[in-house]
Amino acid sequence: MLSRKVRCNSDGQDSSYFTGWQEYEKNPFDPVHNPSGIIQMGLAENQLSFELLESWVKRNQGTDWFNKQGGCIFRELALFQDYHGLPEFKKELANYMSVIRENKVEFDSKKLVLTAGSTSANETLIFCLAERGEAILIPTPYYPGFDRDLKWRPEVEVVPIHCSSSNKFAITKSGLEEAFKKAEKQELRVKAMLVTNPSNPLGTSLSLEELNLLITFAVDRGIHIVSDEIYSGTVFDSPPFISITEALHNRFPDHNSPIWRQVHVVTSLSKDLGLPGFRIGAIYSDNQELIDAATKMSSFGLISSQSQFLLSRILADKAFIQHYTKENLERLRIRQGMLVSGLKKSGIQCLESNAGLFCWVDMRRFLASDTFEAEMELWNKMLFEFGLNVSPGSSCHSVEPGWFRVCFANMSRETLHVAVQRIRDMVRIWDIKADIEIDNNC
Ligand SMILES: Cc1ncc(COP(=O)(O)O)c(C=O)c1O
Numbered sequence: 001m002l003s004r005k006v007r008c009n010s011d012g013q014d015s016s017y018f019t020g021w022q023e024y025e026k027n028p029f030d031p032v033h034n035p036s037g038i039i040q041m042g043l044a045e046n047q048l049s050f051e052l053l054e055s056w057v058k059r060n061q062g063t064d065w066f067n068k069q070g071g072c073i074f075r076e077l078a079l080f081q082d083y084h085g086l087p088e089f090k091k092e093l094a095n096y097m098s099v100i101r102e103n104k105v106e107f108d109s110k111k112l113v114l115t116a117g118s119t120s121a122n123e124t125l126i127f128c129l130a131e132r133g134e135a136i137l138i139p140t141p142y143y144p145g146f147d148r149d150l151k152w153r154p155e156v157e158v159v160p161i162h163c164s165s166s167n168k169f170a171i172t173k174s175g176l177e178e179a180f181k182k183a184e185k186q187e188l189r190v191k192a193m194l195v196t197n198p199s200n201p202l203g204t205s206l207s208l209e210e211l212n213l214l215i216t217f218a219v220d221r222g223i224h225i226v227s228d229e230i231y232s233g234t235v236f237d238s239p240p241f242i243s244i245t246e247a248l249h250n251r252f253p254d255h256n257s258p259i260w261r262q263v264h265v266v267t268s269l270s271k272d273l274g275l276p277g278f279r280i281g282a283i284y285s286d287n288q289e290l291i292d293a294a295t296k297m298s299s300f301g302l303i304s305s306q307s308q309f310l311l312s313r314i315l316a317d318k319a320f321i322q323h324y325t326k327e328n329l330e331r332l333r334i335r336q337g338m339l340v341s342g343l344k345k346s347g348i349q350c351l352e353s354n355a356g357l358f359c360w361v362d363m364r365r366f367l368a369s370d371t372f373e374a375e376m377e378l379w380n381k382m383l384f385e386f387g388l389n390v391s392p393g394s395s396c397h398s399v400e401p402g403w404f405r406v407c408f409a410n411m412s413r414e415t416l417h418v419a420v421q422r423i424r425d426m427v428r429i430w431d432i433k434a435d436i437e438i439d440n441n442c
Contacts, residue, residue, distance in 0.1 A: 010151040016379060017042065017144040017395035024389045031414065039419045042389045044200060044357045045410035046234070046274035048331040052324050053273070056314060073309070080305040083298050085114040089308035092315035093282060097267055099321065100233045105245045111286060113294040114308070116279040116301035118230045118268035119149055124301070125264055125283055126154040126192070128293045129224050135159045135188035136226075137179045139171050141360075141396035141403070143200045143228075150194070159183045159190070162399050165362075168351060169202055171195070171210045176217050192224035193217070198231040198241065201396045201405035202360045203336075203353030205235055211247035215259065224262045230281075233272025233325065236333035237354040245284075260286040269311065271357065273324070278307045332357070332409060335416070339408045342420030346427040350406075357409040361390075364402030366430060375401040386426045388419060 001007075020042045029037035080086070090109035097107045115121040126136060132155040138146060139161040150156050161179040163169040176193075183190045193214060198205040206214075218225045227244035235241040244263055252259055268281035280303050283294050315321060339359055340350050350359040367374040372394045379392040382404075393403035408416055 005153070008152075010147070010155075013148060015144050015147070015395045016376065017391050020379075020383060020389040020391065023383055027387075029387065029415065029418075031418070035418075036387060038383065038387045038389050039415060039422070040389050040410060041407045041419060042391045042405070043410045044271065044407050045276060046271055046328070046332075046357050047411070048274070048335060048409050049324060049328040050274055052320075052327060053275075053314070056317070056320055060313070077305045077309055083302055084295060085112075085303070086305060086308040086312060088316075089312040090114065092312045093267075093280075094284075096315050096321065097232075097284070100272060100325070101241065101243050101246065105243060105249060107245075107284060111284055111291060113283040113285075113291055113298055114303050115281045115283060115294075115298055116303055117270055117276070117281040118228060118266050119145065119281070120279075120298075120301035121266045121268070121281040121283045122146065122149045122194070122226070122228060123153060124294050124297045125226055125266065125290075126150050126156055126194075127297065128290055129226075129264075130154060130156045130191040131189075133157065133188065134191045135183040135186075137161050137176070137183070137190060137193045138397075139163050139169075139175070139195060139199075141169070141201050141393055141398040141405075143196055144391070144395045144397075146194065156191070157183075157186075157188050159186075159188065160397055160399075161193070165351075165400055165403075169199075169204070169360075170207070171213060173213055173217075176213065180221065190221065190223055192226055194226040194228065195244075196228040196231070197244065198229075198235060198355035200231060200356060201358055201391065201393075202351060203356035203358055204351065205239065205241050205355050207239070208242055208247060211242060211244055212251070214244070215248060215251060215263075218262050219259055222262075224264065226264050226266060228266040230266065230268040230271050231356050232267070234329070234332055234357060235355040236329040236336065239354060241355065255286055261290075262287070264290065272328075273314075274328075275311075278311065279303060280307060280311060335408050335413075338413070338416060339406065339420065342416075343423065346424045348423070348427070358405050358407040361404045361406050362402065363404050364400075366427075367402045370401055372401045378402075379404070382426065386422050388422055388426075 024038045024040045027037045029039045090112050094107040094109040094112055115124055135157045136150055137159050140163055150158055159179050159182055161175045180190055214225055232241055248263055264285040270276035285291055349362045366378055375392050375394055382388045391405040
């Protein structure tokens with residue numbers, strides 16, 4: 001018999017978010033070999049600028065990577081096992097974090113803890129901040145993986161901060177207070193708020209007003225803020241991105257102020273550089289006690305020294321990073337526009353967005369009723385009848401049925417074209433059916 005921990009169902013993997021991936025794996029679309037297969041629009045992966053990275057590697061692989069002054073670095077990398085990470089990599093990562101934030105804030109490599117992706121960063125942070133059974137407040141809709149990352153091993157409870165389409169899903173004071181009260185009613189001690197900025201699945205970044213609201217709430221209630229900023233390098237349109245660290249610095253320039261010990265940033269190269277396979281993430285915090293604890297814990301999910309070494313070389317190439325960032329944002333902007341205008345032609349609206357690898361799409365008019373059962377019915381039809389795997393809002397804990405997250409950066413332009421065409425056909429068929437039903441009822 002396995003442990004209670006692995007037998008319990010708090011791994012969050014029974015969600016339609018993950019089952020959609022499984023269905024895609026069984027029947028993946030291929031323009032030549034399987035043109036009627038399922039198109040994966042449920043995966044927030046950024047492949048739009050991948051060839052730029054490939055060319056960098058091609059250009060640089062001839063240059064004796066493993067030879068450094070005075071000898072070969074292979075031995076050094078192979079034997080390296082310091083869980084603080086390679087100092088040159090941490091320096092480059094801290095610098096990259098500043099560059100992505102347009103140098104409005106500076107990051108100090110001593111305040112970084114390296115982790116195997118943001119998944120590990122979020123889990124480690126919450127493990128360090130909260131006891132089993134304590135509560136973390138998260139605005140809805142949110143990234144489905146948080147249920148696995150926060151509930152499973154850290155064993156905390158997630159209490160949603162409800163956000164709705166009435167104000168474009170903005171975080172409000174009443175929403176925060178309601179969530180806090182709800183936790184108290186359940187006799188749960190609230191330890192932190194976790195926000196994703198820019199948001200997955202909304203594709204929008206937090207306003208200064210929202211950030212200040214979160215900071216004030218954290219000060220008043222003495223709780224932590226975890227800001228998952230793994231999409232900070234995907235802000236392709238205005239308004240510009242504001243990191244929690246920038247908002248905090250504007251209000252509390254003195255880093256000795258206690259609030260600096262309550263705010264922690266999560267970052268990763270999975271989205272901004274499109275390298276999820278390298279498993280490169282980090283926690284950034286001004287809280288030395290937390291940094292010490294998380295560094296010890298990071299031995300459960302270290303980044304291999306070889307990956308750190310390669311990425312330190314890429315990040316150190318400032319001209320390349322500048323070119324990549326500019327080009328990547330432009331490609332994301334064009335791609336998002338392609339999806340939004342394609343959907344618009346079928347009468348489908350998206351939440352106005354400025355970031356991310358996805359759109360938050362309003363399909364409420366296609367629901368048979370205003371329920372999550374009807375949303376699942378629609379999701380099933382899209383998946384099995386029209387070969388489109390998108391993520392239903394319910395898997396992101398949306399409180400309004402009928403919203404879907406649709407990814408646009410993990411496929412070729414041509415595949416997105418096919419996907420948009422399938423959506424058009426789908427809407428045409430549904431509208432014809434609806435007209436027939438109306439006629440029959442008259
Ligand atoms: C908000 C958010 N946090 C964390 C992750 C996990 O990222 P990583 O690949 O760095 O573990 C994702 C992945 O989609 C995400 O959307």
